[in-house]
Amino acid sequence: MTSTRDAATVPATSQDAGQQDTFDSLDPRSGEVIASYPRHTPAQVEEKVARARRAARWWTDLGFRGRSHKLAAWRQLIDRRRDELAAVVSRETGKPMDDARIEGILALDHLHWAATHAEKVLGPRNAAAGLLMINHKATVEYPALGVVGVLGPWNYPVFTPMGSIAYALAAGNTVVFKPSELTPGVGQWLVDSFAEAVGEDAVFQLVTGEGETGAALCRAGVDKVAFTGSTATAKKVMATCAETLTPVLVECGGKDALLVDADADLDDAAAAVVWGSMSNAGQTCVGVERVYVVEAVAEDLLDRVASRAAQVRPGGAPDSQYGPITMPSQLGVISGQIDDALTRGARAVVGGRESVRAPYVDPVVLADVPEDSSAVTDETFGPTVVVNRVRDIDEAVERANASRYGLGASVYAKARGHEIARRLRVGMVSVNGVIAFAGIPSLPFGGVGDSGFGRIHGVDGLREFTRPLAISERRFRSVNVMTFDRPGWVVTVLARLVSVLYGRRG
Known part of the structure; x- marks a missing residue:
């Protein structure tokens, strides 16, 4: 396959350009130049990720409710100015205004769902310890990963990347977003509106450019990369992320x-x-x-x-x-x-x-x-x-x-x-x-085979941007088999108990 919604082709190597360069965003209906945007160098991308890393502590410490309040403010701002956003989408993609409006409306719905359900989905929950470990309390929680890099597509430049951005932010991560080089203005609008609503410009940042910039983001030390694009480019993204064992979520093409x-x-x-x-x-x-x-x-x-x-x-x-x-x-x-x-x-x-x-x-x-x-x-x-x-x-x-x-x-x-x-x-x-x-919003979105792996949206989408943390805590003393001081009869009794519990049919 030669092309789909790729954020950019990821090259084998990435070098600093030495000085700031720019590229043009064009109206595909006429070829008219809409605006020019910087080609961020690897050094500049690394600095953005470093800023995001520093901002992550503040964003995480807000807690689920604090983040929900901030994301609600962003959602309300987008809603008030949704025609302005739709106009940017329409200019850069050529799609009719109503289609651009629908995209924004769907994104708002997902942003609301992610923000209001994050605490219930990701907060601490009890797990069954089982009879053999009955003297322990078991819990699971889902801390944020840290900094998430999002490589977005051009075909739905609001709705699709927001499936990663909104859920990653609600889970407690900061985000560095590289939109497609065909729709950088949409990315700029989203990032600027977030900073205006939230009052903090390092939690959600923008990098722009083509393949060099995408590769730089993969190598810049983010804790996960969420990519949308072709299968061929997804493989290149995965190969680049493999250099640092950076996990990836990839949503590729379909038939x-x-x-x-x-x-x-x-x-x-x-x-x-x-x-x-x-x-x-x-x-x-x-x-x-x-x-x-x-x-x-x-x-x-x-x-x-x-x-x-x-x-x-x-x-x-x-x-x-x-x-x-x-x-x-x-x-x-x-x-x-x-x-x-x-x-x-x-x-x-x-x-x-x-x-x-x-x-x-x-x-x-x-x-x-x-x-x-x-x-x-x-x-x-x-x-x-x-x-x-x-x-x-x-x-x-x-x-x-x-x-x-x-x-x-x-x-x-x-x-x-x-x-x-x-x-x-x-x-x-x-x-x-x-x-x-x-x-x-409650349904997971993603594919299998050449369509990729991982999920955005819903419960699965929130957990995609976290790490499961399992904690066992002893509630009271009992015979401990996990010590060299255990009595000799303990393993025999334990084996008989297991046979009684699990050795029978049915």
């Missing part, structure tokens, strides 16, 4: 499938296929890229999908339904997959080769695409969708699971939706909905 059973509401499913595959110009890691529909309703579904897709229009106007392909190099990937599918016998039900007209791509619906075509096997990240028919839902599950990716999926079925969902090798499934799981 998400939508399965349609014979009893599905076909109009509902068709609407989900079109929006799930084409919103944000298809530049969504959990967007719909493959559809498997049972033979009995395949033509009916395809007609409904085609009718809806033919009415969707991209562009830079306020009433456009999606914007441009933000990363120009992705146009070649999209063109190549369409060409491969059509050359190998697929049908273009809507659009085709002519749909790619930089910087926009019109909707493309392909049918009867060979399963080994790149349009089926590789992430597209464009407003295209493959609709293939299957004998039954069992074949649909088999084909959906054949992908090396395993991020999200959707199932449309009235009778067996939940049953089908449980059989899918992915991290998240929406039944009779599409991408709904991303809008539920």
Whole structure:
């Protein structure tokens, strides 16, 4: 795969530039320069991490309630100025204002959930000591890691990184954020608004640049790196972090499938296929890229999908339904997959080769695409969708699971939706909905296989940025086997007790 939402390609080495350099943020609709940002050097990144390390004590000492109060102030500021944030997102990504607003709204919901649930999820809890250690009290708590580095994507430059930023901050960490070089202005806005609301500018800091800066953050002594981007770049991030045994959370690409059973509401499913595959110009890691529909309703579904897709229009106007392909190099990937599918016998039900007209791509619906075509096997990240028919839902599950990716999926079925969902090798499934799981803060978000590992959002997302601390505390004296002074009969009695407790069947 040549490109997706990468924060940047991480090079093999990183050297100081000697003097401050800058790069431009561009409006992808026109190529117009929006603003210039510094390419932070490794030395500058290290200094930011050092500042974050010093600020961590103050942030941790606030406690859960103190941090919740500070994060609430930030949330309220973002809410008051959400149109201002949406305008920055729209300029740097090209997406319509309403799409940018939705992204901010979802981020606010997650920020609220993380801040209000952190104490319950991460505070000390009792654990069972067991009969053999009955004289001990057992507890578990989840201290913050320290400093978390976040490498963010450009396709959802607020919502996606906030899935790491908000949860890491709520857990008690400080954060150094490197947004994609395509959306540095969004990162700047988030960091500036946090400092304004919280009154402290070292808890959440920004570094900007391309691959050199990303590599520097991995090497700067952070306690964990959270990365969103392509599988190929995730491997480079992991290799860089391995130099210092820095743990990583990686959310990579997807080739998400939508399965349609014979009893599905076909109009509902068709609407989900079109929006799930084409919103944000298809530049969504959990967007719909493959559809498997049972033979009995395949033509009916395809007609409904085609009718809806033919009415969707991209562009830079306020009433456009999606914007441009933000990363120009992705146009070649999209063109190549369409060409491969059509050359190998697929049908273009809507659009085709002519749909790619930089910087926009019109909707493309392909049918009867060979399963080994790149349009089926590789992430597209464009407003295209493959609709293939299957004998039954069992074949649909088999084909959906054949992908090396395993991020999200959707199932449309009235009778067996939940049953089908449980059989899918992915991290998240929406039944009779599409991408709904991303809008539920309590649900973990992440994948398997080439889609990565680790989780943001929910209980798992909070604990992702902590370390479990187990504590045993003796409550009263008893016979101690963990000493050279133990009586000779102790082990014999202990062995008999274990046999009584655990040696029987059932």
